[in-house]
Amino acid sequence: MSAHQAVGASGRDPAEITLERVRDGDVDITDVRIHPDTLEHQAQVAADHANPQLAENFRRAAELAALPDAEVLALYEALRPRRSTAAELLDHAARLEAAGAARSAALFREAAQVYERRGLLR
Amino acid sequence: MTNVIGRFRFMDAQRVNLDGFAVEDASIGLIAFNSPADPVPSLVIDAGGRVIEMDSRSAADFDILDEFIARHGLDLAVAAEAMATTDLAYARMCVDPNVPRAELVRLAAGMTPAKLASCLALLRPVELGLAMTKLRARRTPSNQAHVTNRSDDPLLLAADAATAAAFGFREVETTVPVLGDAPSNAVAVSIGAAVGSPGVLVQCSVEEALELEMGMRGLVSYAETVSLYGTEQVFVDGDDTPWSKAFLTSAYASRGVKMRVTSGGGAEALMGGAEGRSMFYLESRCVALARAIGAQGVQNGGIDSASVAGSVPGGVRSLMSENVMVMARGLEACTGNDALMSESDVRRTSRTLPILLAGSDYVCSGFGSIQRYDNMFGPSQWNAEDIDDFLVMQRDWGVDGGLRTAAEPHVAALRTRAVEAVRAVYRHLGLADFGDDWAAQAVDAAGSKDVPAAELMAPLIASRIIRETAVTMLDVVAALYETGFEVEAGRVLDMLKARVAGDYLQTAAIFDESMRVLSLITDPNDYAGPGTGYLPTPDRQAEIDAVRQQRSVEDLRREQAGHRSDQLRVVGPAVAGSDPREVVVGVSPAVAREVWVTLSGLTVVEALRELLAGLEEEGCFGRVVRVNDTIDLGMIGLRAARLSGSGIGIGLQGKGTALIHRRDLPPLANLELYSVAPSIDGPLYRLLGVNAGRHAKGATPEPARNPYSDEAIEARYHTKVVALVGIERGCCEPSQPPQELAVQR
Structure with a gap:
């Protein structure tokens, strides 16, 4: 579809991922996980096709791609209704910001503000 | 229940009446479109590009959905144009082939929830179909x-x-x-x-x-x-x-x-x-x-x-x-x-x-x-x-x-x-x-x-x-x-x-x-x-068309050939009879050539045996003749009647439809017609033979009722009928005189 040459999150070229290597235990799940650069590329494609929100989603996803599964699951849990205090949400935001996840951080800050007004904090 | 008339008891028992139907009640949301409580569409943006009112609600009162949509969901660059587009104009664009999809998507991106709902509520069913296709x-x-x-x-x-x-x-x-x-x-x-x-x-x-x-x-x-x-x-x-x-x-x-x-x-x-x-x-x-x-x-x-x-x-x-x-x-x-x-x-x-x-x-x-x-x-x-x-x-x-x-x-x-x-x-x-x-x-x-x-x-x-x-x-x-x-x-x-x-x-x-x-x-x-x-490719169209149940004329020919029997064969040219007890049974051109079994599943030989046995019950006897120059059942019956010593003939199509005819009647008038071939079983052919014998003797025939069914008989059999008629037509030779057939008893 495009000139973008996608590699796995580990940096591995998908062409190297063969059945033999999978059998030999020489392929890790991060080899078949999407790379943040690929998500940025997909964001560009979405933006070019009149969907800036989808692009924004892919860019947030690019930030989350670097995080371990357990942390992503924990962050999701923190955003559910009445799971967190405002301070906790802002803490998450600060840590995300520091990890280069500015868009995800903004989502947490916004949630802290709105949850307060709508009574959705813990 | 006793006060309800049968027609309504019957209607009440139909499956649709197991479904629940609600009286429209906006107060609990039981309303499809346009509740009185639905907001009037609106969108107000301040100088800083922030939404301060959406669908008649000010930002201070936004619930979580309003808030998220207002912050992230709207393309504010087209919002003014989109919100100013009348509902009717947008609805018409949805069905106008000259307005591309991209233009509708562009405008919708600037519409609030109430606005887009208001526009699309105008589309009638067929218009919804056009809109969906586009x-x-x-x-x-x-x-x-x-x-x-x-x-x-x-x-x-x-x-x-x-x-x-x-x-x-x-x-x-x-x-x-x-x-x-x-x-x-x-x-x-x-x-x-x-x-x-x-x-x-x-x-x-x-x-x-x-x-x-x-x-x-x-x-x-x-x-x-x-x-x-x-x-x-x-x-x-x-x-x-x-x-x-x-x-x-x-x-x-x-x-x-x-x-x-x-x-x-x-x-x-x-x-x-x-x-x-x-x-x-x-x-x-x-x-x-x-x-x-x-x-x-x-x-x-x-x-x-x-x-x-x-x-x-x-x-x-x-x-x-x-x-x-x-x-x-x-x-x-x-x-x-x-x-x-x-x-x-x-x-x-x-x-x-x-x-x-x-x-x-x-x-x-x-x-x-x-x-x-x-x-x-x-x-x-x-x-x-x-x-x-x-x-x-x-x-x-x-x-x-x-x-x-x-x-x-x-x-x-x-x-x-x-x-x-x-x-x-x-x-x-x-x-x-x-x-x-x-x-x-x-x-x-x-x-x-x-x-x-x-x-x-x-x-x-x-x-x-x-x-x-x-x-x-x-x-x-x-x-x-x-x-x-x-x-x-x-x-x-x-x-x-x-x-x-x-x-x-x-x-x-x-x-x-x-x-x-x-x-x-x-x-x-x-x-x-x-x-x-979108149009299916030829391969995909073939996939859609070729359901496994479809049958060709060739399939039907093979099925008929599977019933081929030497118990029915040509013995020579047919001649006119003179015995007043004789009734001639005329069969259609494809019988004993390509058609061997009727739509009811009874073979033609079995049907003929029942007819002949029915005639014998009345003290008459039958003779079987194949009419080769027409596939019209009325004409086949009439030809048979004219060869018959009694002047009474039976016409039988290979697919099983049958009638009784008399030599002095016009082709399309007949004495009795048994039209629902798939439902004609042995006893009914027997009765037909009996009645033909009574007509020959001038006695009173028994009233025969065509068997009735509420099944979609035509849906089941019409494809076969078309193929069988085609086969009959192929066997029909206008110059070929009738031939006598022998039925092994």
């Missing part, structure tokens, strides 16, 4: 299947997933009656789907966090159970907020997993939180939110609440309007036709047909490819019971509903391989050992009731091991490869590698069987009026 994202329509069973039997799941793929479904959704079984189900269905076809997307619908976890481990390739609701209260009751859903959406994308959200009119009323708003307005909030959180698509059109929408006036129309709204927002539309919304076959067909005709990204967001009782989402609008109906409807209208005919030997082979693949993988990974009886039953089964050997604990234990030992799809690939299922291993691995490219994260993406992504990007809908847009 607005859907992907050019090529598709369909999604449910594959589940009551016992979470991994072997049956795999066999049924392979079967669903064989029938053409490009997405397969499973779920569990027992939550703990989810990982096993995901693995079994993924293997089965890979046996059936490359590129089938698989999901396992469970609670949000567990579903995400399975996605991360590669056990599923898409997610759909990400529910949105149209009011704050119900949204929070669903244990999420727009922010958590936005995060979840990104979490899936971060692992390269496709996802769409779920909503649907009537859900809020069902959960007692509609705030007096119409279903369509609340759904408009959901769809606007879906766009705002960055989801690529929506399954809506009622879904679990379809029957709530279906209970109110205009409700079924609102379900389709919801789908069109998703398309107008530029998103993938998975268009409901999911949970069964009526006990009536007529109503459920009425609800689905416009969408099948218009074409959708997925006609059904869950066609129950298994039997109703095995569907753990609850019975679907369409189920295994209806696959042939659906295939025939595609063929009737020449449209692509995403399904194809699959031949029995092909499906049998796939089911066997799917069962063996799951057996091998589960054994290899130490998840379970399945016995031969279980495997054989699963291959053959039409449903889980046919698999008594299934052990309920097996999927639970397998799932526990999958979770505890952190089995990923890579382990499944390795197990498939090591146990000799190289093709399937390659297909499952290809689905994992597809995550690296991420092209299937884009709007409305599916894979074709060559693993090409078809999406808004690669296969954009380009409908712009007649002669444009």
